[in-house]
Amino acid sequence: MTHPAAADGxxxxxxxxxxxxxxxxxxxVIAAACALIFTAGATLALGRGIQVLIDRGFxxxxxxxxxxxxxxxxxxxxxxxxxxxxxxxxxxxxxxRVSADLRKAVFDNLLSLHPGYFxxxxxxxxxxxxxxxxxxxxxxxxxxxxxxLRSSLTLTGALVMMFITNLKLSLIIAVSxxxxxxxxxxxxxxxxxLSNKSQDSxxxxxSYAGEIIQHxxxxxxxxxxxxxxxxxxxxxxxxxAIARRRIxxxxxxxxxxxxxxxxxxxxxxxxxxxxVISGRMSPGELGAFVFYAxxxxxxxxxxxxxxxxxxxxxxxxxxxxxxxxxxxxILEQPVADAATSVGAAxxxxxxxxxxxxxxxxxxxxxxxxxxxPAGNSLALVGPSGAGKSTVFELLQxxxxxxxxxxxxxxxxxxxxxxxxxxxxxxxxxxQPALFTGDVRYNIAYGRPDASDDDIFAxxxxxxxxxxxxxxxxxxxxHLGEQGVRLSGxxxxxxxxARAILxxxxxxxxxxxxxALDTESEYQVQQALQELMRxxxxxxxxHRLSTILHADRIAVMENGRVLALGTxxxxxxxxxxxARLASLQxxxxxxx
Numbered sequence: 001m002t003h004p005a006a007a008d009g010x011x012x013x014x015x016x017x018x019x020x021x022x023x024x025x026x027x028x029v030i031a032a033a034c035a036l037i038f039t040a041g042a043t044l045a046l047g048r049g050i051q052v053l054i055d056r057g058f059x060x061x062x063x064x065x066x067x068x069x070x071x072x073x074x075x076x077x078x079x080x081x082x083x084x085x086x087x088x089x090x091x092x093x094x095x096x097r098v099s100a101d102l103r104k105a106v107f108d109n110l111l112s113l114h115p116g117y118f119x120x121x122x123x124x125x126x127x128x129x130x131x132x133x134x135x136x137x138x139x140x141x142x143x144x145x146x147x148x149l150r151s152s153l154t155l156t157g158a159l160v161m162m163f164i165t166n167l168k169l170s171l172i173i174a175v176s177x178x179x180x181x182x183x184x185x186x187x188x189x190x191x192x193x194l195s196n197k198s199q200d201s202x203x204x205x206x207s208y209a210g211e212i213i214q215h216x217x218x219x220x221x222x223x224x225x226x227x228x229x230x231x232x233x234x235x236x237x238x239x240x241a242i243a244r245r246r247i248x249x250x251x252x253x254x255x256x257x258x259x260x261x262x263x264x265x266x267x268x269x270x271x272x273x274x275x276v277i278s279g280r281m282s283p284g285e286l287g288a289f290v291f292y293a294x295x296x297x298x299x300x301x302x303x304x305x306x307x308x309x310x311x312x313x314x315x316x317x318x319x320x321x322x323x324x325x326x327x328x329x330i331l332e333q334p335v336a337d338a339a340t341s342v343g344a345a346x347x348x349x350x351x352x353x354x355x356x357x358x359x360x361x362x363x364x365x366x367x368x369x370x371x372x373p374a375g376n377s378l379a380l381v382g383p384s385g386a387g388k389s390t391v392f393e394l395l396q397x398x399x400x401x402x403x404x405x406x407x408x409x410x411x412x413x414x415x416x417x418x419x420x421x422x423x424x425x426x427x428x429x430x431q432p433a434l435f436t437g438d439v440r441y442n443i444a445y446g447r448p449d450a451s452d453d454d455i456f457a458x459x460x461x462x463x464x465x466x467x468x469x470x471x472x473x474x475x476x477x478h479l480g481e482q483g484v485r486l487s488g489x490x491x492x493x494x495x496x497a498r499a500i501l502x503x504x505x506x507x508x509x510x511x512x513x514x515a516l517d518t519e520s521e522y523q524v525q526q527a528l529q530e531l532m533r534x535x536x537x538x539x540x541x542h543r544l545s546t547i548l549h550a551d552r553i554a555v556m557e558n559g560r561v562l563a564l565g566t567x568x569x570x571x572x573x574x575x576x577x578a579r580l581a582s583l584q585x586x587x588x589x590x591x
Contacts, residue, residue, distance in 0.1 A: 018137075018317055021098045021105075032090035036146070039083030040153035042076055044161055047291040049073045055284030091146040099138030106130055106323050114330045115398045116357040129323055133316035140313035148306040155299030158292040165289045166281065169272050201239035208235050246312075253307065329357075330400060332418050345408070345424060345505035345536040346374040347395060352404035354394060364390040365401070365559040377537040379547035381580065382556035388540045390559075392508050395538070397421055426504035430511045430540075432495035434483030439468050440475040442483070442494055446502040454501060461531065462497035464490070500531055507537040511546070521546075544581050553577070 022029055053069040107130060118126075162170040212219060212228050219228055272289060275281035352368040355361070365387045372378050380388040393399055394406055397413055406413050413421055426446065434442050443458060444450045455475070459465040467490055471477035483491045499507065509528065525546065541547040548567050555563040555570060555577045563574035570577040 017321055018098065018102070018141075021101050022094065024101075025094060025097060028090055028094055032087060032094060032146075035083050035086035035090060036149055036153065039080060039087050040150060040157055042079040042083055043154050043295070044157040044292075045076050046073070046080070047158075047161060047288045047295070049076050050291050051284040051288035053284075054287045055282055087146065087150070091141075095138045095141035098141055099134050102137065102320060102324075103130060103134040106134075106320055109324055109326065112328050113326060114328045115393070116329060117326065119356070119358045126323070129316075129319050133320050136316045137313055137320070140309055140316075144306045144309040144313070148303055148310060151299040151302040151306070155296055155303070158295040158299065162289060162292045162296070165285055165292065166272070166275075169275075169289055169293075201235075201242050208232060330397060330418065331414070346410070347372040347506065347536060347538075348407045348410075349391070349394070350404050350407065352394065352401045352406065354390060354399065354401040356390075356399070363559055365394075368404070368559060368561065370554060370561055370564075372536060372538060373551075374536050375534055376551040377532055377539065377549075379539040379541045379550040379553045380556055381541050381544065381547070381553060381577065382562075383580075385558075386556040387559040388556055389510065392427065392510060392538070392540065395506075395508065396425055396427065424505040425508060426499040426502040426506075427508040428492075428495050428499045428510065432483070432491045434479055434486075434491055434494060436479070436481050438473075438476050438478050439471065439494065442479065443475075443497045443501055445498055450501055455497075458497040458501035461500050462493045464493035464497050467493075496528070505535065507532060507535050509537065509539045511540055511542050 049069070049072050052072055110126065110130075159170070209232065212232070219225060269290065272281065272286045276283055276286050348369075348371045349365075350369055352365050353363055354365045354368075355363050368387070368391075370378075370391070380391060382388060394401060395413075397406075397418060400414065408416065408421070408424070435445065440452075440455055443455050447454075452475075456465060459468055459475075468475055468477075477485075479485050479494075483494070486494070529549075539547055539550060541550075541553075544567075547553060550567075552564060553567060553570055554561050555574050557576060562576060563570055565573065567581075571581060572578075
């Protein structure tokens with residue numbers, strides 16, 4: 001179901017679509033509006049205070065009159081200060097709160113998206129939207145929007161007070177208003193378009209830098225530092241060129257607004273001065289009128305400046321609402337209707353055809369059928385690109401096949417909720433994924449409530465306990481980004497311990513011992529044999545020596561099953577398997 005703010009984002013202003021995030025805080029919004037109105041009223045009252053100061057304080061001739069006028073000004077100033085404090089605090093709080101809620105809503109939606117979405121969208125750009133764009137919105141809502149609303153109120157009030165004070169002079173100011181509005185509308189559209197481009201270019205810079213930093217060892221080993229520096233400079237300069245165009249448009253907007261408004265103000269001062277000289281107007285009235293006119297001028301100047309910021313914020317809001325409105329291609333069964341238990345973890349793929357979203361014309365699996373009996377082990381072997389990893393992706397329902405179906409206990413996996421389906425499965429990938437955190441956090445990732453005894457037992461079963469105990473802080477040792485402080489074999493054993501602790505019905509092993517030395521491989525193979533007992537296990541094997549004892553082996557090529565059987569029967573009946581075995585075992589003998 002699409003978020004209401006995302007739905008509204010396609011119609012009208014993206015900033016108006018964000019009002020849904022303000023609804024839970026109606027009380028604070030009303031209080032901020034009251035503070036805003038109170039402050040605007042106090043500011044407008046300052047004009048009358050100036051009129052009293054000139055006509056009664058300076059023109060009254062007594063100290064009492066002067067004291068009264070100054071006291072009145074101080075009272076108005078105190079009211080302005082209190083109102084400004086309340087307005088600033090409440091509006092800033094709302095800006096921070098809405099920004100946090102929006103960031104959380106976007107992140108939660110990202111977590112629900114299918115992996116295919118991230119094939120076609122760069123992670124660096126997504127992160128830029130999640131961080132930079134939400135921070136920009138926080139600044140706009142918490143500061144610039146408040147300034148725009150305050151200026152709009154004081155400008156409107158000042159116009160009304162001008163007409164009350166002197167009609168003739170007010171008409172002079174009123175004539176210049178349309179001339180000021182035209183550049184605001186004209187340049188505002190350009191600023192918004194350039195703001196979108198500017199945010200995209202910033203995201204591109206961040207994405208490029210993140211990729212290079214992630215692969216810094218490769219860059220340095222191939223001595224490409226100078227090349228990457230030049231390439232990054234090009235990205236930065238492109239972003240700067242767009243930002244420079246945006247700044248120029250905003251500067252032109254401000255200059256045009258101020259020049260036109262104060263041109264009208266100058267004409268008004270000359271006419272008003274003539275009225276004071278001729279006695280048709282008191283000096284206090286002219287002073288108050290000048291004050292209101294200045295308020296109108298500065299109000300327009302502020303709005304014209306903030307208008308550019310609001311257009312930039314509208315661009316950021318569009319990008320965020322696009323993320324918020326993106327729906328996963330994987331349609332999930334409601335949790336209430338999903339099965340919560342699995343009797344026997346039997347899985348089957350029936351006449352499956354599947355193409356990855358990035359390669360819609362190239363089938364990764366074609367008319368693919370495979371039965372995986374409960375409690376049995378099945379190994380998938382074949383050359384690179386045969387479709388072995390694709391089978392794992394489909395079993396976990398990261399993608400749905402374009403044809404055919406996949407079943408668990410005879411039931412289509414689309415009838416399960418994603419949480420239920422995946423809670424029965426544990427994956428040990430070829431390249432283990434570790435998070436920035438300590439050892440305990442990484443092992444218990446699938447079961448955060450696991451006891452220390454359970455975690456220690458899982459680590460011992462994965463033959464990881466001994467090296468963990470030797471780390472500086474044992475299970476509390478932080479592993480660094482992506483587990484960079486561990487060797488490849490150690491990272492693999494942490495991943496195996498995580499799978500063991502999860503105690504799954506179905507175990508997916510993507511050559512889980514590929515990163516281990518011979519001794520560690522032997523130890524972990526023993527642990528895996530124990531873990532696999534009684535569980536449905538599917539193994540992707542690149543080294544045939546690791547799957548000699550599998551119940552069955554499926555030989556795959558070009559997205560199809562060519563043969564199915566035991567190691568001995570496949571040596572006899574499958575030329576491809578016999579060739580792979582001959583090459584690998586010959587290499588082993590040579591070693």
